[in-house]
Amino acid sequence: MQSQCPFCSVQCKMEIEQSMQPEDPYKRPRYTVNGLPNAASEGRLCVKGMHAYQHALSSERLAYPMARRNGVLERISWEEAHELITAQIRSSQENYGLDSVGLYGGGSLTNESAYLLGKFTRVALRSRYIDYNGRFCMSAAASAGNKAFGIDRGLTNSLADIEAAGCIMLAGTNIAECQPTLMPYFTRAKENGAYIIAIDPRQTGTTEFADLHLKVKPGMDAALANAMLRVIFDEGLTDPSFIADRTNGIEELKAHVAAIDLEETAELCGVPLADIRKAASAFGRASAAMVFTARGVEQQTDGYMAVRNFINLALVTGNAGKPGAGYGAVTGQGNGQGGREHGQKADQLPGYRSIEDPDHRAYIAGIWGVEPESLPGKGVSAYEMMEKVHEGEIRTLLVMGSNPIVSNPNADFVEEGLKKLDYLVVADMFLSETARLADLVLPVTSYLENEGTLTNLEGRVLLREASRAPHGEARHDWRILSDLAEQLGSGSKFSYASVEDIFEELRIASRGGVADYYGITYERLRREEGIYWPCPSTDHPGAARLFEERFAHPDGRAVLLPVPNHLPPEQTDSSYPLYLTTGRTMTHYLTGVQTRRSAGLAARDIESYAELHPKTARRLGLQAGELLRLASRRGEIVVRCRITASIREDTVFVPMHWGDSQCVNKLTNPALDPTCRMPGFKVCAVHVEPLLKV
């Protein structure tokens, strides 16, 4: 079987061979997994990719639809499932209006599923409430890219460009542990002489690889970039001709940076000023430099502004549109890039069109065969949908490819809300924490079973072919949505014979939009093995490197923006004296629904934990391995104590992959970024104590 790993945005290609073991008395098959070369991974796989087949073959997979009867989920047929859902949607909309039904999607779904989720919500449900878990992954970088460059593509360059960089800044991204197969690009850059700077409150595989680690206080990334900008301006390291020819806003930025107090800002960031000077100087003096951000910078209540400030660094030094020079948002989810382009966002239509723009509405309405006026307006972001659920405005919710109870901040509040729903439908491979609450559960196909396109972190579209028959009665997302649309009376607009049919419509819907897929076809994808967007015609090669001559704004210029120093809204105090920051481990993916069911991954990290600095642990009377209680203003969890000098003394780290009593999002702050509506996952204030006090 050939496939692509579903567990991150690199989309490494793999071959899985099944063989029998005659000597095994239980006749269990053996699986051998090997990486296959594709343009991004060059044949490498990390530990997640090596074990990704295990969840797809798990005996815990859901094999048939189930409905809750007398409090228990019982097997039903697909026909019954469709009838129940359709009746519930009709009753909800008749009694409470069209917007009483919402849809919550996922950033791991294929482009075709993402497209269909948006179309289903706007055409079959005619509801404005749709958003998805990608809001927590990419919204800050997406808004920043759109506003700064006029386009949101994760990497402005191909991965191959990295090797030409003289300096690389990795801000809030732990590539060594989250996208390990990308590390050889950075190793080769280093061998070519690149100076690597890593920004992270923790010591990680990435910071150890770097030449310089700026161990920033959680939430202070934008301020750190301000200090580096000040040094770059002071030392005359800007690129005046690039700024004059290709950007707007320099005077405002210059005035803002001139007012930055370096000592005070270094103190705010908790980083020695000498190190800030060293980083800024190396970045500004490099003949070509790249800056990458990820969730460390982005999952903040000023995530949009923080990313803008790292883009400011690239732009004032003239680092765009050439080999080894550019910006990249290192996407986390398997289809983090494509999932955000085709209309499953609250304010978006396919091709990255705006749902509020009359021309965009008219274009998409024409393709969908509906009147523009029939399309609903803008909805709200993922966490705000959970608030609408709580308030009773959304009364029926369909969840596809997501586990919102574990992935949303303020998770106890979210769970309370979902329990209040009149009806919750969850389509998943497993009985996730959210599916356990559902009134109706639908089994869906795994990455080995469904076909479709995914867009990797470079903006390169890849085709993943199906290599196995569906498990049990599991169905493809697109088939479920099409069948439901038919039952709801919109069948003629969802009469697809194959997933390729959906892609053909998506191509046209994206034509002329920011994310233009028009020139990409399945036939080309099979032949060329990946094509970058924008690709406006079938003879266009795709754009590997953006902005060589102009940015995507109408005047061709990028936009600089003054970014104020910002303190996270929740600060430590005597009741909650430590910062909590959250993140990933090398072995798990998102809320762990799939990786916790892959034996080879679960065995490596069987439970959650909290990392504390040795001095902090001593002060609190904590020993390594004992259980501790972590509490914030919103909830509490119990996890095991790990003691490591790799974390700041004022900070605790807890990974995000577990639910129930280990769910770190019971603690996190639901305050949202005012521009992109990203929650501030990366910093809140907590109290830590031993579970058993002696």
Ligand code: SF4
């Ligand atoms: Fe590749 Fe990412 Fe899968 Fe690892 S998790 S094998 S880096 S796609």
